[in-house]
Amino acid sequence: MFDALALDRPMLEAGQLWRLWTGHLVHVDPAHAGLNLTALVMLAVVAVRSQAMGRLLLASLVLMPVISIGVLLLLPDLQWYAGLSGLLHGWLAWLLVQRRGIVAVVGLALLGLKLWWEMSSGAVGGTGVSVTTEAHRLGAAGGLVLAWAAHGWRAARGRGRLTSRSVRAPR
Template identity: 30%
Template sequence: MLNLPFQPRYLLPPLFLMLFSTIFAAFDLNNLLEFNRNLVEQGEIWRVFTSQFVHANWAHLGLNCSGIFLIWLLHGEYTTPLRYTANICLLALWCGLGVYWFCPSIHIYTGLSALLHGVIIWGTVKDVTLGLKSGYLLFTGVWIKIAFEQFSGPNADIGKLINSTVAIDAHLIGAVGGTLLGIPLAIKYLKNSD
């Protein structure tokens, strides 16, 4: 039988993340919150952060909510509400700044997918520190997916579904961010292994 993390401390943070994104979609706040390079350069710097929580359309939101749910299934019990919030906020800022600095061809950007790549990578590192061999497999699998996207380009079918180009470079930025967030876990694990 599955032992899912239904305790409120594990369940509420991802539910709030989905709720906030849904509220932003319901009130159509993209014009105010999406990453828009021209507006960021004119001083609307909050967009670097808030762009992670708005979506191109309802299908885009649905895909990202599915990702939140999957990560909760895999790693929901690893975080406290404070750690979850810190990881989400740090990765949102990291991904937004990464898109701004390293992806000059991206003028409009929305969505949680980059951030979620970072969250799942952090979870895989936590898996490894707990002695779960599946952590190595999932870590490698995510990086193979990232490499495949970099060589083959964005998935056209998903692009049609979300009515936008899949920002594969943002996925790479998110995965790097998750790896960096995982370094303290790995260092602690290695110190304890000696």
């Protein structure tokens, strides 16, 4: 299963585009999967409680290939990638922006510190798996951009600047 779904550069270049999404769903070992699934459950609880799960899942469809392509561009020697942590960083950033207020400010500051620490000191993790920290930064940046875009969209709709006519595709 791993070989068929992991983000594998040669297979992607051969046309297996689904790997841009599925590479985030497979893990190299049970410890790696366990860490990611624990974080996923915690973030999913927050998303459900804030009634944001549907929007977050939709954002994930955009975040997954953005993270995948970004990792491949930033790391030209990387041959494969697997794991959910990049997407989870995107979820966390997205949820914090949606939250707003002091919790969001402190949470985003802590997320930024974590990403800075990873960048300056290398990978974290106790699973023995090499951590692709670039995926964390790409996920967080993508989550921020999508959350701010969604917030701007809702604000513009609320002010009447966007109507169903203004967003319709031309005929």
